Amino acid sequence: MTSSSDPSLWEGFAAVIKRDLLLAFRRPGDILNPLFFFAMVSTLFPLAMGPDPEQLMAIGPGVVWVAALLSGLLSLNSLFLSDLEDGSLDQLILSPQPLPMLTFGKTIAHWLVSGFPLVIISPLIAITYQMPVQTIGVMVVTLTLGTISLSLLGSVGAALTVGLNRGNALLSLLVLPLAMPVLIFGARTVSLAATNDAVAAGIYFLAAYCMLSVSFAPFAAAAALKISNE
């Protein structure tokens, strides 16, 4: 009999990320939808508000952050849905790998295809609001931390609502309150950067919130998935 090979924890984790990325690239529409939404909403505001630089500077950080939050919510619903529908979720739950690790992998893959592209194009959006260069740097950093937190918090909401019809509205209700600190600190920190005020505190807060989400969200999402899948 051939010898059997036991995959390690990291192999399972890496395989989930790889599989979900591969799936996302096979269906590029799923990646581009939230990104287009983000780009459209945030570039339409300057057109509607007029070209007054001071006004644009004032609303810029808030608009970019709200658009990022909403586009994140758009893609969350599908995080576990296809796995539930084709039975992969059963296989993930019944695999010997720890489920929090697998949901964490799925969430990272989700961030890589939804949050990360948004961070990449955000400097372009910042230019349409005539933001100064140092503000753009702060915005990229805060958006990175913020979108990671949002993906993780969202994974808990998505896991709780995955079996429900029209779970999308409920998902927003569950995730938005938890996402408020991210929105408030994220937008405010970028505004402070625009007026050359100290931004370290805001960035530290977002980093702490991000670490908190990394430590707790995968476990909560895994527990929620087991309940939703009964």
Add this chain to the structure above:
Amino acid sequence: MVGAKTLTELLSAEGLTVFRGERCLFHGLSFALTEGDSLLVQGQNGCGKTSLLRAIAGLLDLEEGNIRWKGKSIIKYRQDFHSEMVWFAHRVGFKNDLNLLENLSFETALRSTFAGRLDEVLDRLGLTALIELPLRVLSAGQQRRVALARMLLSSARLWLMDEPLTNLDAAGQVLVVEIILDHVRRGGVCVLASHQPIELDAAMQRIELL
């Protein structure tokens, strides 16, 4: 079954009771399986065959009773149990947009598998020519064969199979029975749920759900 008791009991269940909503699907169900045993759960549609299988797998909470694998509760020692179990159900659990090889290589990263057996398994199931195709274009029966490949690649001792004959042609159904018999003869354990009769061997235990 007195003789079998002296062997180590692998999978045992005592007093299982499962509710779906307000309805009691079964009550006080018990069984014990040792090396080389198989159990067929029979009954009409909607009588709780799938629920029983999901309960054994640990997907469904029990109202009462407990299930043990090698004498240890499957809830407390979930990881030990799942590393020796593999699941086969209506929904095959593969990704339609990935091809057969990509799907199976994901499996080998999740659970312990027999390395180097892939070609032999694909050949036996008649899938060799299909490895480059996305699962979406395969027929329902072919997809079930891919799910069988998961079972054959896995080194798990316990097979839980829900309606293993569904969607398969006559040759496929004969093949499934053959594969299950092979597994059981090598000391594996198999729990099947089916509304169709399946004849394995004389030692097969049966539970009829009403």
